[in-house]
């Protein structure tokens with residue numbers, strides 16, 4: 568597995584009071600340029616003039632800071648709350664929804680005041696007790712892309728492992744899970760891998776780990792007793808999509824079997840069709856001028872969101888056809904898996 572290394576790492580000065588920040592500095596000493604900043608929200612002086620260069624340089628930068636806003640966002644449909652441990656990702660997927668949420672300089676940011684964040688999670692759990700509260704750890708990042716440097720997911724898995732009423736989940740396109748295998752997860756964390764067809768991976772996912780590495784990671788985690796899962800997404804309903812997704816499911820099924828994963832293992836499949844906002848389309852076209860991502864508004868249906876903003880999704884008929892196709896194909900290959908949603 569090729570593991571990401573930042574070109575530079577910037578430490579918020581107060582973050583260095585935390586052992587995790589100092590451990591990250593030790594890990595990166597001699598491997599990346601090290602700098603210090605007053606606030607992780609004010610990063611200046613990164614190289615790059617054009618939007619494309621600025622974006623690329625930010626993706627080579629790791630920022631280590633303190634999380635001060637401790638109000639968690641909601642995270643439907645996958646969980647009750649998004650737990651803010653990291654933001655950003657070194658990958659370069661053209662369709663990535665972080666294109667619009669992280670601004671012109673999407674650095675990779677990790678927060679080291681984990682106890683503050685975990686205490687806040689406990690407060691949310693108390694509000695919902697005696698029911699479970701679920702937390703999503705990958706709403707604004709791909710946490711496994713940097714786990715070899717941060718170790719934050721191991722900390723979070725361990726924390727939730729000892730919380731009766733807390734359930735944790737996160738998703739990744741990276742296959743580095745070695746440090747999680749012996750974590751005391753207690754079955755409270757579900758790790759999912761985002762997967763897609765060969766065609767989608769080759770065209771629009773850059774800088775991520777190969778599909779087989781993600782499937783192997785899922786199998787390793789299943790072997791270590793974790794509930795696991797896959798997110799099929801973004802699902803593109805273009806060309807011969809039925810054939811291509813059928814091939815993908817055949818392949819996942821065969822590889823999991825080859826790795827000895829038990830058919831009845833606790834496994835979920837979340838299904839997310841491709842969608843985009845006008846803002847995302849403009850930004851993607853600026854950063855990837857050659858992109859051939861399907862983003863023609865006339866091929867889509869406009870859907871208003873919760874807060875007045877909207878997005879383009881596939882029209883009703885192809886959506887219904889796709890839902891039926893995926894539910895049937897999954898029922899055939901993975902009859903015991905749960906499909907919590909199709910959107």
Ligand code: SF4
Nearest residue numbers: 656658659660663740
């Ligand atoms: Fe975005 Fe995920 Fe790709 Fe990272 S791996 S660039 S978070 S889609």
